[in-house]
Amino acid sequence: MHEYSITCSIIEILYDLIKKYNIKKLKKVSFEISPLAQIEPQSIEFYYNFMTKENGTLKGAGLEFKKGKIKFECKTCGKYFTSENLISNCIYCSGEKIKATDIDDIKIISIEA
């Protein structure tokens, strides 16, 4: 069920954007999903279509999902790097003290109106 609450927050963000930019019809929304997130894009799509069916502006927008990258910080050498998968060693110094810094499950990267 957590896709339901995620979709609710997505729609809230979209409402704000629509007001801010005076958008009449939303065509496409692109998302980036963290490789760490347990999110089913199909569920987001399902809830989105269900929750926006009465809303002429949001209704029928195409949803596009891209796989994001995880950002890491190395505590040994202080460098930052990204990876598509969870890794356990720094790519620069092979140190094991690395920390995932970007833990957003899903974010809106662009909208088309």
Ligand SMILES: [Zn+2]
């Ligand atoms: Zn390092």
